[in-house]
Amino acid sequence: MSTIASLRIGEMGYISEESLDVIPLKLLEMGCLPGAEVRLVQIAPLKDPLYICVNGSHLAIRKETAAQIKILKVNL
Amino acid sequence: MFKNNIKVALIGNPNTGKTSLFNQLTGLTQKVGNYPGVTVDKKEGTCRLSATQNAIITDLPGTYSINPTSVDESIVLKTLLKKDIKESPDVILVVADVENLKRNLLLFSQIKDLEIPTVLAINMVDQMSRKGISIDLTALKEELNTEVVLISARKNRGIDAVKDAIIKCHIAAKASPMCDNKKIDPAYFDQLKAINPNYSLYELWLMVTQKNFPEGISKEEKEQLLSFNKDVSKLRRYQHKETIYRYQEINKVLKKTYIVDKSKATDVRSKLDKIFTHKIFGYFIFLLVLLLIFQAIFDWSSLPMDLIDTTFAQLSDFARSNLPAGVLSDLIVEGIIPGIGGVIIFIPQIAILFLFIAVLEETGYMSRVVFLMDKIMRRFGMNGKSVIPLISGTACAIPAIMATRTISSWKERLITILVVPFTTCSARLPVYAILISLIIPETKIFGFYNLQAFTLLMLYALGFVTAILAAYILQKTLKTESNSFFVVEMPNYKLPSVKNVLFDVLEKTKAFVLGAGKIILALSVVLWFLASNGPESYKDAKKNTISKAENSNVSPDELLQKIASAKLENSYIGIMGKSIAPVIKPLGYDWKIGIALITSFAAREVFVGTLATIYSVGSDDENTTTIKEKMRSEVNPATGEKIFNFPAGMSLLVFYAFAMQCMATLAIVKRETKTWKWPLIQLFGMTGLAYVCSLIVFQILK
Known part of the structure; x- marks a missing residue:
């Protein structure tokens, strides 16, 4: 299954329901909810952190966190 | 009314x-x-x-x-x-x-x-x-x-x-x-609410999840609340459920009241992001910003700093000639006024630095720097957010350490706090300046670059590199576990508001003056006392100097200076300097430098002033060249060699680059880490490193 970390720049996905337990509380509170649409905006030059847009929030998170959050990829 | x-x-x-x-x-x-x-x-x-x-x-x-x-x-x-x-x-x-x-x-x-x-x-x-x-x-x-x-x-x-x-x-x-948490699990939350009906359900829930109990909670109630805390995974699950439930409620509200027409969105953000987080331009722009900041700190501040310097010197002179002679006047003229001056002199550099940081934060650029730097900093046990403290450290370690508060991982924050004092703060600058001018010739390298300026640049680089290496070692050795993770919001770009920036600079500068200033001032007074009091030999210093045969032909001015010098030698602080002399001898220092090392604990730049007094130069501040001349001609009576020769000078530069000589910083570290353990580790670790490195430098170059 794909995760946020497997997205390419500009790609989108929906956070899967089963990720609820692995998403840190703080990230949930910032809008990174199961079911929410997430888009990878930019990857830092050294491949980490990732710059994502989820639920209207623009956030930078580390790859290790992103790799735990499963998503359903949207094929454009 | x-x-x-x-x-x-x-x-x-x-x-x-x-x-x-x-x-x-x-x-x-x-x-x-x-x-x-x-x-x-x-x-x-x-x-x-x-x-x-x-x-x-x-x-x-x-x-x-x-x-x-x-x-x-x-x-x-x-x-x-x-x-x-x-x-x-x-x-x-x-x-x-x-x-x-x-x-x-x-x-x-x-x-x-x-x-x-x-x-x-x-x-x-x-x-x-x-x-x-x-x-x-x-x-x-x-x-x-x-x-x-x-x-x-x-x-x-x-x-x-x-x-x-x-x-x-x-x-x-x-x-x-x-929202009503009862919807998550009615029985569970009814039980929680029953503990103390004076508090709202959510307050009680916060007490459970955050283990933070207000004074109104009795010991018994606290135990009941803590019993909810036993099943951590349940607690976590409920916190997650609560957050989702909240968002559901919010979505319901916004559906009825808030409409966005996405077609109207403009996309300045992504265009600027492409430049600022670009793998080449991103770092290049950041480097330019850094150079601009350093340039500004040195260039813009030199005029106000000179002004402050002369003003306080004049103030001291004015006070001396207008106050009645006595201990109190001495305290004011030699302790308090220079002490305050020693704090005020840093304001221009610190204010300029805060100005830049405030602007960078207001515009949203700082978050991009954090994004760019996180991976690099993480290799050294720090965090993208550590960049801001490390830059601030070039003005003063105190605000830099306070700027670490936004780092949520305790280990990354602690490492940042511990290594920040290695960055070259503005108090080291006067020391570097006088030593460099003594031991480094004013020649050009590569045909155009001033060797003295190059040495200064190398000292800055030395500070940064040591900070990074120390962080790397700490990362490998510190056992502290921290579970919090990293998330930074990337805000919209916007023009900085002049009012916000000015208020921010004003507030942080004030905090520095009142916080660090108090300690620097208090120490200056203590040092003044130690330098102007002493045992029997101190009281006899004047008489003995006058009666010395070699002094019978000197001018009255010169005699006064010699008396001052003799007094300092026999004061408590002179005795302290002499007592550490055997320890610092292998580094190439004599007891006079020892005194200056001790007084440097108030603020490093006191080094210059102390040497001025010891080498009996009149205390008026126009005399830097004279101090330099005196230092240059100072000879070791045992060997006949110059004290401030190249090996000893280099050894001193290295010592000042590494040693932890700032009481105010130690006090802030104690405040921020809530224990004396870390400031003591800094004091002995950094000073120990300084000792060993200076020893090596002196012994090799000798």
Whole structure:
């Protein structure tokens, strides 16, 4: 299954329901909810952190966190 | 007559313009104090709400949620859970960004559930039409069951409406919760609520999840609450469920009241992001910004610093000639005035640095730097956010250490605190300057680059490299576990507000002067006492100097200087310098340098002034060249060699680069880490490193 970390720049996905337990509380509170649409905006030059847009929030998170959050990829 | 002031707590997500609103409401009445028991700065100001009503507004640190993940954020929880009449707010003013209303309402919903009257101020509404947003204000007020105002804090619009809303909300005292956790698990939360009905369910829930108990909670109740804490995974699950439930409620509200027409969104952000986070341009621009900052710190500050220097010298002279002779006058002229001057002299550099940092943060650029640097910094056990403290450290370690508070991982924060003092702060500069001019010839390398300037640059590089290496070693050796993770919001780019930037610079500079200044001043007075008092031999110094045969032909001025020098030699501090002489001899230093090393604990730059006194130069400040001449001609009586030769000079430079010689920094580290363990590790670790490296340098070059 794909995760946020497997997205390419500009790609989108929906956070899967089963990720609820692995998403840190703080990230949930910032809008990174199961079911929410997430888009990878930019990857830092050294491949980490990732710059994502989820639920209207623009956030930078580390790859290790992103790799735990499963998503359903949207094929454009 | 004013009725009792309404106590208002100002809360909001970072980057919502909370500071702008605070500045508009309180203006110049702001002051920074401390929270009782905790040491994070508390910003307060008075606001005139109406002809008969004032409010005291407390600006709480920006946070995304009541559940804290950093020191800054924990203040919000602590303030809001307090039940005593003096501290708890009457009304909470939540600031939200119109563009990010959904996320901002999460914090609002948590606050609302504390059952304290709450006003919602939706900020930046001047950009609504541009971003295709429309809000049904009446419906929103109804849905949220509270006062809601649309404002544009930067443009000073809607501020009066905020004031009215505070009064209305205070009078109505409407304090109904927005969400009801009972929906998650009725039995569980009924049991929780039964523990103490005086608190709202959400307050009790926060006490359980955050293990933070207000004074009103009895020991028995505390134990009951803690019993809820045993099943951690259940607790976690319920916290997650709660957050989802909150967002569901918020979505319901926004569906009826908030419309975004996405086709209208413009995309300045992504264009700028492409440049600022580009793998080449991104770092290149950051490097340019850094060079600009350093250039400004040196160039712009030299004029005001010279001015401050001469002013305080004149003030000392003026005081000396106008005060009656005596111990008190000596204290003022030789202890207090130079002590204050020693603090004020740093203000230009520190203010300029804060100016740049404030601008970079206001524009949103700093988050991009954090994004660019996180991976690199992480290799050394730090965090993208450590970049800001490391830059600040080039002016002064004290504000730099305070800037680490936003780092939520304790280990990364601790490492940053521990290595920041290695960066070359402005107090080292005068020491470097005089030593470099003594031992490095003024030749050009590569045909154009001044060798002295190059040496200075190398010393800066040495500081940075050592900080990074020390961080790497600490990362491998520190056993501290920390589980918090990294998330940074990438805010919209915007032009900095002049008012916000100026207030920020003013506030931080004031905090430096009052915080570090106190310690530097106190130490200067102690050092003055140690230098102007001594055992029997001190009292005889004057007589002995005059009666020396070699002094019979010198001019009166020169004689006075020799007396001063002899007095210092026999004072307590002179004795201290002599007693450490055997220890520092292998580094190439004599007892006179020993004295200067000791006095450097007030502030490193005192080194120059101390040597001036010891080498009996008149204390007027135009005499740098004379100090230099004296230092140059100083000879070791045993060997006949010059004291400040190349090996000893290099050894001293290395010593000042590494040694922990700043009491004020140690005090701040103690404050921020809440134990003496870390400042002591810094003191002995850094000074030990300095000793060993200086020893090696001197022994090799000798």
